[in-house]
Amino acid sequence: MRLSELSERSGVPVATVKYYLRERLLPAGTRISATQADYDEGHLRRLRLVRALLQVGRLPVATAREVLAHIDDESLGRTIRLGAALWALPHGPEPDEDAPETATARAEVARLLSELGWTTALELGELSPVHRSLVASLATLIRLGYPCDVTYLAQQARLMREVAVQDLDALELFSTEAERVEAAVASAVLYEPLLASLRRLAQAEESAERYGL
Amino acid sequence: MRLSELSERSGVPVATVKYYLRERLLPAGTRISATQADYDEGHLRRLRLVRALLQVGRLPVATAREVLAHIDDESLGRTIRLGAALWALPHGPEPDEDAPETATARAEVARLLSELGWTTALELGELSPVHRSLVASLATLIRLGYPCDVTYLAQQARLMREVAVQDLDALELFSTEAERVEAAVASAVLYEPLLASLRRLAQAEESAERYGL
Numbered sequence: 001m002r003l004s005e006l007s008e009r010s011g012v013p014v015a016t017v018k019y020y021l022r023e024r025l026l027p028a029g030t031r032i033s034a035t036q037a038d039y040d041e042g043h044l045r046r047l048r049l050v051r052a053l054l055q056v057g058r059l060p061v062a063t064a065r066e067v068l069a070h071i072d073d074e075s076l077g078r079t080i081r082l083g084a085a086l087w088a089l090p091h092g093p094e095p096d097e098d099a100p101e102t103a104t105a106r107a108e109v110a111r112l113l114s115e116l117g118w119t120t121a122l123e124l125g126e127l128s129p130v131h132r133s134l135v136a137s138l139a140t141l142i143r144l145g146y147p148c149d150v151t152y153l154a155q156q157a158r159l160m161r162e163v164a165v166q167d168l169d170a171l172e173l174f175s176t177e178a179e180r181v182e183a184a185v186a187s188a189v190l191y192e193p194l195l196a197s198l199r200r201l202a203q204a205e206e207s208a209e210r211y212g213l
Numbered sequence: 214m215r216l217s218e219l220s221e222r223s224g225v226p227v228a229t230v231k232y233y234l235r236e237r238l239l240p241a242g243t244r245i246s247a248t249q250a251d252y253d254e255g256h257l258r259r260l261r262l263v264r265a266l267l268q269v270g271r272l273p274v275a276t277a278r279e280v281l282a283h284i285d286d287e288s289l290g291r292t293i294r295l296g297a298a299l300w301a302l303p304h305g306p307e308p309d310e311d312a313p314e315t316a317t318a319r320a321e322v323a324r325l326l327s328e329l330g331w332t333t334a335l336e337l338g339e340l341s342p343v344h345r346s347l348v349a350s351l352a353t354l355i356r357l358g359y360p361c362d363v364t365y366l367a368q369q370a371r372l373m374r375e376v377a378v379q380d381l382d383a384l385e386l387f388s389t390e391a392e393r394v395e396a397a398v399a400s401a402v403l404y405e406p407l408l409a410s411l412r413r414l415a416q417a418e419e420s421a422e423r424y425g426l
Binding site for chain 2: 156
């Protein structure tokens with residue numbers, strides 16, 4: 001399809017599509033004449049993801065470009081490719097090495113992962129920014145005097161594993177690996193607020209059921 | 214205890230404690246002389262919560278004051294009191310009434326809640342900002358071409374309900390209603406990033422188990 005059709009079908013203005021092309025967020029189309037290029041369904045899908053990253057995830061252009069580069073790196077294994085793309089997304093705070101609670105939190109996270117038997121997380125350790133921000137969040141809780149024990153965290157982690165099972169089952173519905181990785185990134189950015197809303201609604205529901213309004 | 218001890222035990226500098234007192238984020242102590250006041254364990258607990266709201270939740274002072282006012286309003290029933298405090302917290306985007314996807318999203322959320330049998334959420338409807346931001350998030354997903362069907366959302370919502378059961382069980386451990394509401398607010402602010410990290414770690418774990426690294 002032409003640029004004008006790409007713009008129309010995606011609802012993204014032509015000028016914005018051109019900007020994404022210049023910023024290498026969207027791969028160039030196949031040149032069919034000196035002034036025209038052809039775009040396919042892959043461009044349409046990528047355009048949707050770019051909007052999700054920039055408009056909903058509010059990622060800086062350079063970060064979005066990095067995420068997309070990992071998505072396109074076919075030399076990587078599936079988990080690493082997905083991991084690299086997700087790791088490039090904005091994540092929580094970094095552990096504060098000067099705070100005495102950080103060492104406690106680090107030991108707690110290690111105990112939690114052992115109890116869960118999550119060997120990949122144990123193996124990758126704090127190479128993963130997600131792991132690091134888990135340590136940092138827990139250290140903050142401890143510092144503010146809201147300790148949470150490993151048993152409680154493990155229960156919540158097991159439920160999150162069930163969520164992840166559903167997430168990955170949903171990804172299986174896509175036919176190509178590129179689509180799956182794109183959808184996983186979109187899900188990380190777009191579904192997190194949705195899941196947080198569902199949790200708060202569920203709390204209100206559970207409270208009303210137990211104690212009335 | 215004196216102001217100096219309150220500062221020491223909480224790790225909050227004296228000047229900051231005085232600022233919180235001036236801003237009515239922390240109730241005044243019991244006056245014991247012209248220049249001295251006495252503070253109790255309730256002050257210590259409140260100080261912890263104020264720090265969580267301002268430093269971790271990054272709430273504006275006026276918003277924090279509103280949240281705390283609901284926590285202190287003993288005239289309300291438990292669910293309403295908790296709800297009012299949670300509703301005053303920052304939440305997701307508001308539905309865009311000019312977007313055609315908003316009506317679709319609204320109908321989907323209503324179907325979801327019916328399927329779940331969440332009568333309180335159905336009854337309160339979009340009075341709840343959490344409900345409104347669920348509609349807004351879903352409308353964004355639809356607009357960007359990532360539709361998610363009610364069956365998938367219902368599965369995730371049921372898992373969030375199990376999370377909420379654990380959340381409320383944890384609150385039962387506190388002996389007073391004021392402590393429970395405070396802890397619920399702290400949990401909403403402090404545990405959301407933690408839960409998001411656990412979900413991402415779980416996704417990586419599940420992916421590694423299914424497909425290798």
